[in-house]
Amino acid sequence: MWLIDQLVEQHLAEAQKNGELDNLPGSGKKLVLDDDSHVPPELRAAYRLMKNSGFLPPELEMRREAVELDRLLAGIDPQDRHYEEHAKRLLLLELKLRQAGMSTTFLRGEYSHQFHQRFKEDK
Secondary structure: OOHHHHHHHHHHHHHHHOOOOOOOOOOOOOOOOOOOOOOOHHHHHHHHHHHHOOOOOHHHHHHHHHHHHHHHHHHOOOOOOOHHHHHHHHHHHHHHHHHOOOOOOOOOOHHHHHHHHHHHHHO
16 A cells, blocks of 8 residues: 555544544435446546546547437437437547547447448438
8 A cells, every 4th residue: 555545544534533524515325426437447537537627638528428429329219300410429429539549449339330321321
């Protein structure tokens, strides 16, 4: 264990013993954690710090939006009038992420296959 970790543990134990951690906002309630499964494990700490300070790099913001769109598309009918609009937005985000050198394997790709098929048929 690192020295800094030991110091933190010591200060937390002392604060808890002195009752300084009693009656904190949210005390006794279940923690609501953000879903950061779309962020690579080695970047999660930095992601949380930046997010909590109100800033995310454009690539991570695009990645977050892509995950949300991917989940949305998985839950709606491809015949829905909004499906194509969302699929186009997701395709654009996917291209931008690839241009930025980021992998897009975190996307399920179900929408992608259907959308590309429809795009080919329209031509």
